[in-house]
Amino acid sequence: GTGSNNGNVGIGTTSPGHKLTVGGSLSAHRITESDSLCNVKIGTNTLNNNTTGDNNVAIGSNTLCVNTEGDCNVAIGKEALRFNTSGVSNAAIGPFALYCNTEGGYNAALGDRALLKNTTGCYNTAVGRNSLTGNFNTSIGFTTLQNNTTGSCNIAIGEYALHLGLSGHHNVAVGQHTLCSNYGGTLNVAIGKESLRSNTTGACNVAIGNNTLR
16 A cells, blocks of 8 residues: 655555655666765665765765765775765775775775775775775785785785785785785785795895795
């Protein structure tokens, strides 16, 4: 049955609580909710506090829910970019991706909890579950650069690459467990499984090949 209540319309219900309430499943070719600022929002509490932010896409519960001024962000997945307020041009795809980001901009996070702890860092790329922060870092693989806090301009590709990294910068780690103990070393290049694995603060090393300078 249908019903109306204080200007609300119900389908399958006689007591609708919203402008349109459907009591049952809904099938449609397209469902889009947009506002006057060209934001698209689908899900509970999406863009709930937005004031001037425009051209954002928020899909999933609590995505961009405290955003006020941030523009041109894409958040897809439960609580992606949840605490973003003024960060711009971020792409967060995956549950909790860029979850703690507040003002950081131009970041790309793909995967469950990718860039989870980043708050103000910019120009980072993270693919895979990790907690990368900092600036101008590229992280691809499970827990790569997971503990990075202030390190910048690092490239980590492979499971646990630069895993412990805290403040090191301009390191290149390619391969499983490469430079995984490094937390302050800079300007290192490690290519090959477990190369430079035990390095912590050493700098300007080059290790090419499996287990080299381990």
